[in-house]
Amino acid sequence: MTGYGGQRPRGSTRLRRSISSISTTATVFAACSAVGAGLLTGCGVLPGVAGGSREPITVMTWAPDGTSATNVPGMPAMAKAFARWVNASGGIDGHELNVLTCNEHNTPAGASDCARRAVKEKAVAVVGSYSQYGSAFLPPLEVAGIPYLGGYGISDQEFTSALSYPVNGGQAALIAGSGRQLAQDCEQVSLVRPDTIAGDVLPTVLNAGLLAAHRGPVADIRTTEDAGDYTAEARRALAQAGADPALVGRIGPRAAAQKAGKGCVTAVLGDRTETFFDSFRRVESDGQKVRVASVIGSIGQPLIDRTGGKDGPFEGAYVTGWYPEGDDPRWDPMKKVIREQAFGDNDIDAADPAVQTAWIAYTVLKKLIESIGQDSVRAVDVVRTLNKGVIVDTGGLTPELRWRFEDMLAAPDFPRIVNRQVTFQVVREGRLVSLKKGFTDVGSTLETSAANG
Structure with a gap:
């Protein structure tokens, strides 16, 4: 890949720099010593000496904000x-x-900028x-040799670029896990998803999860991700999941209720998931x-809280996540930082998976810089x-993370997935709680989806 992997020049140039550095350090030391210990304050700590200040490190975080679709202000915050x-x-x-920080405005041009x-x-x-526009933002980074570390996982390119180092399995892992989770109880599944490039991969991955339990393929219902009403999509989803109102007249109320009880409707529309389920509950029959x-990111604790908690439409819902539930004590260090450094910042919610992903990504960055141990740190x-x-x-928030070639996934669409783990959660008494203890590995499901894709 162009722009990284170069070696530091060797030979006489490096030697001259070393001699110059030693000479400068000796001169400064002598000057400071001459003025006496009582006046050393103004001299400061010598460059390169342990305990001295090192060169600042600049990084960037971007996300969309103020758009008509998904907004993620919590990551930059x-x-x-x-x-x-x-x-x-x-x-x-x-x-x-x-x-x-940078607002990518949920557009390719914004991501590229x-x-x-x-x-x-x-x-x-x-x-x-x-950003869902990996094809817009990754080429400039690749040319410059700048790594993309711990992205949210919404774009396919995050899992193919050699300069992308994801901390989760992205939408693909969530959907594969959702298929596995739904297969336990659902005979028919309807998927409502955006009619976008990122959305096109979802049915295949969900089907791989369902196939593992010998379930039939999902009913794929495409829609726009910025609509104000999803009544038509909700009706189609219900009918395809076995809750067609016409069944009441054909097979009777009791049989129709039993058939509907074996069906499931899942929606993956980001911020518009709330809008979809608002339409859904208006047309669903009692x-x-x-x-x-x-999946987490489309449904989360903040959404559950503002839609009625245990009396809302999400009570009993299955939710697949990347990380432990928000009440898990492994999040306590992050919450402490939020209390101390962002008290009153409404953009930051500790239960927001975008905030959690940013925390994990910066935790990785911190440990990387510490392991490098140099006065100057560059992208290379x-x-x-x-x-x-x-x-x-990462303190148990993910499995241990490593990005060697042998850690990669044997799936051509998602080779950079090194964290194949997801969590199964359920909304119970208005709270997202763990349905199954620990993590579930969906690596084989993703590989199956690639083989069937």
Whole structure:
């Protein structure tokens, strides 16, 4: 890949730099010593000496905000809070962390503009960001050799680019896990998803999860992701899941209710998932109830809370996630940082998977910088450290993360997925709680989807 992997020049040039550095250091030391110990304050700490300040590190985080579709202000806000936290304690291994943020406006042009700004500002990485337009933002980063670390996982290119280092399995892992989760109880499944490039992969992956339990293929219902009403899609989804109102007259109310009870409707529309289920509950019959489901990012605790909690439409819903549920104590360090550095910031919700992903991505960055241990850190240093196989422990929020070739997935559409784990959750008494203890590996399901794709 162009733009990274170069070696530091060797030979006489390096020797001259070393001699010059030694000479300068000796001169400064002599000057400071001459004025006496009582006046050393103005001299400061010598460059390169342990305990001294190192060069600042610049990174970027981007996400859409103020758009008519999905908005993710929590990622940049969490990035800024993380920077305030580490800088209050001397930075990362002595490096001040400078976080630049960018609104990609949920457009290809916006994503490309943010990437070009990261290049211009000499960012060493783009960290914990959200954009579905990987084909727009990754080429500028690849040319400049800037790694894309811990993206939200919404674009396919995040799992194919050699400069992308994801911390989760993206939408693909969620949908594969959702298929596995729904297959336990659902004889017929309807999927409502955006009619986009990113959405086109979802039916195949969901079918792979259903196939593992010998269930039939999903009913694929495409729609726009910025609609204000989804009544037509809700009616189609119900009918395809076995809750067609016409069945009441044909097979009777009791049999129709039983058939509907074996059906499931899942919607993956980001912020518009709430709009869909608002339309859905207006057309669903009390006598033909189906199970509803989605994935984290489309349904989360904030949405459950504002739609009525245990009395709302999501009670009993299956939700597939990447990480432990929001009440898990493994999130306590993140919550402490939010309390200390972002109190009153309404953009940050500890239960938001975008905020959680940003926290994990910056946790990875911190450990990378600490492992590099240099006064100056460039993008090439970050890439080299990642490719050498540094192992990152995220405190149990994910499995240990590593991005060597042998850690990759045997699926051509998602080879960069190194974290194949998902969590099965359910809404119970208005709270998202664990349905199954621990993580579930969906790597084989993703490989099956690739083989069937």
